[in-house]
Amino acid sequence: MSQVDAKVERDPHYNFAYLDESTKRMLRRALLKAVAIPGYQVPFGSREMPLPYGWGTGGIQVTAAVIGPSDVLKVIDQGSDDTTNAINIRRFFGRVTGVATTESTRAATIVQTRHRIPETPLSEGQVMVFQVPIPEPLRWLEPSETETRTMHALAEYGAMHVKLYEDIARHGSIATTYDYPVIVNGRYMMRPSPIPKFDNPKLDRSPALMLFGAGREKRVYAVPPYTRVESLDFDDHPFTVEKWSQPCELCGSRHSFLDEIILDDRGTRRYVCSDTEYCAGRREAGHADAESRA
């Protein structure tokens, strides 16, 4: 696998990064405010994009606002670099910006993601862009936007624990496994987008900048580098992440998020890394043998 893929030819009929300059400026203003108030949802004028809501219009607009000609872009969908959605978004940016794209987390300067944070630790200067379906963590208990904004303003987050209480009462443990609510910088409650709670600890004090965009809901929010991100829990039921009894069948990793893949009609299944680039990298480095013998 090459570190940086060949550039796609830029289509000169489009403005750089598809959006017009004033829209990008509006988005950057919103993003600056979002970075200044970690976890706070900033409204922005979401534009019609050439793909439907729910396919990543928020993430694409954020990426379009921050990308420059020298950036290297990686796009993942559920951890995978080669699903339809990821490939299409990568091609889209290749065509409208001409920037280099990559599958390597280390080589990327911008990683747009749906539902995962890469296993490879992020470093300073990198930007993660999350596609967010519903940005409001309080929506399930309060349908009114006016009321949820007041609750954020007054930091009235106690009722959010009702959901966790219900989980424990019904399932014996906190059964929320993705989009697990967090408190950012000790102040705002935030939905980390539908990433598995396995990825929540990666948000905490990450050296990378995390930007979140919700196109349909017209909100952006951010977690600046090295910001505290705490997952909600109870004193006697602390936050835990998913664990698997077996390692990845391809690369033998015991420290990555595994997908369960059903192989036939008899229920045969195998567990493999959801982060395809991480898994491939480990196999190239010869990890599979060492782990499978263990």
Place this chain on the structure above:
Amino acid sequence: MRTGPLLSARNVTRTWDGVHGCRDVSFDLYPGEVLCVVGESGSGKSTLLQALSRQAPPQSGSVRYDTREDGFVDLATLSGARLRLLARTDWGFVRQHARDGLRMQVSAGANVAERLMAVGGRNYGDLRRAAGNWLEKMEIDPDRLDDTPVAFSGGMQQRLQIARNLVTHPRLVFMDEPTASLDVSVQARLLDLLRGLVGDLGLAAIVVTHDLAVARLLAHRTLVMRDGRVVESGLTDQILDDPQYPYTQLLVSSILQG
């Protein structure tokens, strides 16, 4: 123990269209005292309750409340945040329809424990124990802690709503027709329970009702309202046994004699 009033209303006026609402209502409520507001429908009882709790702020007049932190203050001077905190901790609101005051989709335990979580309760075991204790106090089988209120009878829902409000040990409870949607036998049981709780916990309560029997059972003092104004007020027994104002006489005489 303090001897001053817990809540003091002076010339409270709140109208919706310049005509309907309540006007010029004044009274003092002392700690541990139950005040019933009676009157026919449309007489401004519920508006008065909303004006006192500032859900619909009064257009003129003042409501002063003896807060735990700052003593006796005019509610109009408190910030929105302070008022919401007061409403969540020091006050309770019991609505006529339990559905309006409960989260119907979450378990009874979570309903009761919500206020505790809202003020920082973060120990699941403690929250659950507290919720169980309150169910027992409210004569609900503690085994139903994990059932949703949807599966409860009307009377149980209303008792659950009361438990949910009392769990933070408020000092003042606003009740809007707490028994109106229940059948008579369930009403009697609920009133009995309420009377016990008010006595045990030293609760003050303002109860809006059109049912004079509720006033007779619960209230130390009663206000009679008509067309937005208080037409008669005084000790409940005195008002019910010796009504002075013609409208009150009509109300009292229209009670069905069993």
